[in-house]
């Protein structure tokens with residue numbers, strides 16, 4: 111069975127950008143692929159944080175992922191910190207990765223420009239990501255568009271390591287994008303991201319979602335209610351395409367272009383479509399929140415399965431690098 115690796119940071123709540131860009135794909139693919147789904151808590155500590163807060167968010171992320179449909183009997187769901195081979199392989203990859211390549215990464219440039227003092231972990235983030243993926247010899251990495259450049263670096267690291275220590279050992283992982291590969295925040299400005307704080311959480315209550323949807327940015331050229339809109343440039347329409355059925359999407363498109371509906375009408379229909387998909391997810395999350403042991407057991411079992419694979423990779427890598 112071909113393998114998938116995917117990671118998500120526990121630095122905030124699982125949001126609909128993560129869900130549509132990545133998690134929904136993991137759920138769909140878990141039966142076709144041997145899946146390793148990792149809550150990447152080592153990636154989350156490169157920014158200031160409170161330990162108790164991180165622990166709570168990590169548990170909540172596991173709850174959200176299970177509620178969204180990750181089946182722990184099928185996929186291995188685990189914490190990065192429970193498999194020390196991730197950081198071990200990262201060190202070995204650090205040794206062969208040129209600094210310039212890391213400095214060129216868009217996310218590094220963006221994140222470091224916002225900080226006065228830049229932790230080395232932010233620079234090395236994609237090297238740890240390469241270790242995360244290659245440790246499991248993953249064939250496919252289902253990600254949102256923001257991760258494609260990092261994945262290219264993982265492929266480069268695999269090529270460089272192979273050339274030096276064992277041709278063909280690491281297969282080059284391929285990205286698998288969803289149709290909704292980049293969801294914007296409701297301000298319509300930047301991508302929806304936990305670190306920016308412009309998110310709609312997957313488990314948010316309908317009233318809270320509506321409070322965010324109501325003022326959300328639509329087609330900026332549509333100023334008056336009577337102006338026809340262009341759905342192609344509207345973030346709300348992107349969300350319709352993800353949450354509403356095909357007939358509704360076609361109807362929304364027509365109503366927008368003819369100014370038949372105002373943006374509020376359109377948003378109300380979106381809120382209803384979102385509810386249909388999110389109600390069962392919220393219900394499962396409430397059940398799991400009441401049974402924390404189930405979550406801990408799922409993570410423990412996932413870590414044991416991940417480690418079995420990780421240990422074999424590390425033994426082979428150490429041997430090829432003269433480190434055994």
Ligand code: ADP
Nearest residue numbers: 119127128131132253254291292293302303304
């Ligand atoms: P965040 O940027 O919110 O911290 P992560 O870096 O933890 O999210 O990414 C988890 C997964 O979700 C990745 O596969 C990423 O590509 C995807 N993802 C994150 N934000 C978005 C978005 N706005 N639209 C689509 N996919 C996204």
